[in-house]
Amino acid sequence: MPIATVNPATGETIKTYDALGEEEIERRLAIAESTFRTYRTTSLDERARLLRRAADLLDEDAEDVAYAMTTEMGKPIKQARAEAAKCAKAMRWYADHAAQLLADEEPDASDVEDSGASRVLVRYRPLGPVLAVMPWNFPLWQVVRFAAPALMAGNVGLLKHASNVPQTALYLEDLFRRAGFPEGCFQTLLIGSREVEGILRDPRIRAATLTGSEPAGRSVASVAGDEVKKTVLELGGSDPYVVMPSADIDRAAKTAVTARVQNAGQSCIAAKRFIVHTDVFDAFAERFTEGMKALKVGDPLEEDTDVGPLSSKQGRHDLEELVVDAVESGATVLCGGVRAEGSGWYYPPTVLTDVTGDMRIHHEEAFGPVATLYRVTDLDEAVAVANDSPFGLSSNVWTRDESEIDRFVRDLEAGGVYVNGMTASHPAFPFGGAKRSGYGRELSGHGMREFCNITTVWHGA
Template sequence: MESRNPATNEQIGTYEKDTDEDVEAALSRSMDAFEEWRERPIREREELLANAAGVLRENKRRYAELMTKEMGKPISQAIGEVEKCAWACDHYAEYASAYLGGEHHPSPPGTEVATVHDPLGPVLAVMPWNFPFWQVIRFAAPYLTAGNVGLLKHASNVPGCALALEEVFREAGYPDGVFQTLLIGSGKVDDVLSDDRVRAATLTGSGPAGRAVAETAGKHLKKTVLELGGSDPFIVLDDADLDAAVETGVQARTQNGGQSCIAAKRFIVHEAVYDEYVERLVEAFEALTIGDPMDEATDIGPQADPELMAELHDQVQQSVDAGATVLTGGEPLDHEGAYYPPTVLTDVPAGCPADNEETFGPVAAVYKVADEAQAIEKANDTRFGLGASLWTEDRKRGQRLARDIEAGCIYINEMVKSDPRVPFGGIKDAGYGRELSEAGIKEFVNRKTVWTQ
């Protein structure tokens, strides 16, 4: 397993994959660790999680540079990602006890009935490369603190990040086996998930990967949480604050090089403001700084992999061949590394890749609509349902329309984001289940009813 810098194509590390014997030993350790870990008072588990937040903050520059080298994220955004991970640890260190407290229910006189929350056991996490620290911490912080133990199968292009995350928990004082990284390929996931010692799984990734995990988990009756991507609408109505909608729209589409499940991908703009909005969006895209991701001034670094960039460009080219118009960008840059420019497409035909597929890069498809009814119809014209952003100066109008949008989270006058304080997840082909907040920590627990007569 090797790690390459997508900005230079330089090999920066090689790692030995875990053998079948290594995986067996890890599974055995996870069960041994679980038997002890589940008995730890939750206050002690919260204290260790607070320690993990400290480890993240103490090493944030080193971890950020590792992310940037392995998958090309601009360094300022990588530092922000580590800080966000520490915040999530802080959140569950403070609130896990409250989230998992017993729930009391009405019962006959003289009886007591409560729901208690017991951990399930080893949880397999199959995680992507685009937010290599955040995706893992948002699984580990709640599920470990609930008393489960974790087995991480990270993306194969970020093995250094995977091992660094193991280091975070080790340095924080977690017992051996509570959090382990498995350096295995995707072909080994089915075997690990099928093992009786693994009790549940969470995956963030592609639809085919999610379906494969769901199929195996279903065969063995194991709980899963899946986050499978999106084609999020960014709806700009006629009464929107255009200054804010342009500024946030650019960030929502191009952050992390556009490689985000919850990125704004389809810009749906009311005809009354369409021309002005598109002109300003193009100007803002062209003003972004593309370059060395290690430079603090860089807005757009390389795509994480040359092959992924080629797939993105193929989607753009097919869309142009179908009739879409390129207003800016649209061709890989003549630059060492996998650089693709921020791109704006208009006149996007129904059914072309930019319209009905997830474009995982800085490509915005823009649509003109006549009214709010058309805007909602277009927003829902997708097999995905992860998030949506809606822009209007009338908050009540926004809240009313939010009820009609088919997505797991709607942000009015804000970009879609994950936040440890609120549930996160999608519907339709974007997956199922929720991460973060109280809802997230309760996904992988046994909600056990205890009736005392």
Template sequence: MFTSINPATGEAGDSFAELTADEVETRVQRAHDAFQSWRTTDYATRTALLSAIADQFDANRQRLAEIAVREMGKTLKSSLAEVEKCAVGFRHYAQEGPDMLASRAIATATGKATARWLPMGPVLAVMPWNFPYWQVVRFLAPTIMAGNVGLLKHASSVQGVAAAIEEMVIAAGAPAGLFQNLAIKSDKVDALIADDRIVAVTLTGSEGAGMKVAEAAGRALKKVVLELGGSDPFIVMPSADLDQAVKTAVTARIQNTGQSCICAKRMIVHADIYDEFLAKFTAGMAAVKAGDPMSADTDMGPLSSEEQRQTVLDQIAMIEKEGAKLILGGEKLPGKGAYMSAGILVDVPVDHAVAKEELFGPVAMVFRAADIDAAIALANDVPFGLGSSVWTNDPAEREQFERYIEAGMTAVNQMLASSPEAPFGGIKRSGHGRELGPYGLHEFMNLKTVAG
């Protein structure tokens, strides 16, 4: 049994029954059967369904958003934005998908060939709680367009969201088995990956979860896409618009209460502007209002659970023990709910392991860099390589950042964010493979060469 806990109040919400082994078997077979017919559909049928699902998300956006607020503490404003982004994602693949799947003519030394993108089968998605709708849609929209079918193992804490997504797909007129929610626990995932009817797996989550899924996929010789943690740098140079950089840095650190893989977690600031940046950034973080996620004037809600808050508090304590200074916030707030204040750590020892960890909460580490080379070296001195944000108006500096920051994504003079059009993913211990754009669509397809 899964029971939702409202992190703003600590109160129990809806409960959901865990599927039995027989029920899981029925759904996997249903997915296998659904693929046999869905793979033969024309693009017009697929795009029509994607558009219809988008319509369902739009029509039910308030109810869907409120489920996310209750289950993981996201503010209503950000929950509504997430649901609306999902509709945009479905419509993007409805509009652009056919062109992405167009065959390509290839000239060869012996004549000609054609490259065709063909569906593969049921794809298993193991998804996290932090963006409970959008993470799923990033896999689901291209899965439908590709002619594949999807099975979802969502986080235990957001089973209401998982059920609602399945409801939207069914209401849009999807054939039985095209997309199904599997209300199961993590210990059932290995067996699913080993099942011959499932052709691939995609996971967004922690390093530990990624290693387990990758190991299981390796044993089964199946394709896997992993989007794991990040400790994204936010680099500010003297040529940047400092006020805009500071304003964006605050948002980039506290969005989703700091619980995003691509949140800006390490502020790396050139020595010439470090003091000014820190003063303005401190004022901005001090003004962040934590409170009722349903309230329009709340900047950030609670963390997703008491356990998640304690993890962040423990990390702060370890960093302080190694000599860092907590100059603002980063503390448990009184009263009900998993609330904490936005915080800032300085004088963090760069060579200590805890400084290289991902802080999955609204606390920033601020570092001083002597020059651009030092800033890039510090940015790269972590095991992660997901995203990054750089602030400069110097073309030569921009080129250096684009070429030498070790990350799957770099945003220049803006906050990093995902979009349906652009590939999303990382390198190093942040995972491999890509979601979104044409590249995400192609990840779980058979690129077949036809000669002649």
């Protein structure tokens, strides 16, 4: 795949880039290892100062970087600005909280005494250079939510970004450089996917994190496992959105539209399967479909656009195949379902019902603005349908019944349960999934410690 910016709203290639050669890759690996030896000794106060400076610069650059994201992968410009602001917020959060999250821990005095020690500490030490393989759908946020905690913990990062967002990838390297981080703390590697294995096998790389497709995660995990290296994987999602009779149906339907079409539906944590109790199914379906029909699809640079193009022609083709398969197998189209002719890789907001288990869309992730509606008769069936997926990233449940909430929290197979709201990541809360949605956690202290050497320090009496 070429490394290029191709505007998905027009199909126009804006700029192409040469991939790094072997000598340059080696030079950057050497710099990363050398920088880590000294950067790991810097104080948390100094790291926090640098990260806050990066946040300030990002705020200053917000309009330019938002424009770059929109022209590279198609998200509406207002969503791109929000992504930049979220990244700056996360940087400041880690700068403010890292000292607390990485503070030494002391076990109970009775356990220390029982071990024969005079003192025991648990200390969090950085691992070293970490390879980050990141996707195009949130090209700034996906990287920052790794980079901010990793840099605060004393690690250094090497970014292999998706090949269709090179401008954003290069911006990130430049941002950390301008903020004052030492050379080699954060480097962007403009390389193809074939070079990832060799870099991951290099002994100077101590760990890897990947957000992306299940096949990509399986590949990275296999290589890292062979090399006995730590990995964190955030893969696909087909999140359930369950609506029960006690829910506020108007609010649930309105929120459902946003939950499905954020980033043109190209989000792992977007709600995709809407599981609605039969008592409120018709009312919800009507309101939800009306909301989907009312969305403005168009030029992502226009301020009032709700849904931009998909990121690639292939992505639209894959989504279209899922819809065609469902319709040919008996699904009913409540809106959308047929792409308009013209330039750009647009696909209309689409709602399908009468979905059955033999349809591909029931088991595969629909990465675009296509929603599937399921009618269920009771709580048991709602839980069963929600869990009938190979994925388990997050989930959304709408109910005022506390016993139902307890049941969903207990039984839903997902890394998150969002009650009466939509899934959204926040730097203070751990983020990650179960089943084929991956393993490990990003964000919060849990995410920061994923790339730490958790060290027991035992002092004899």
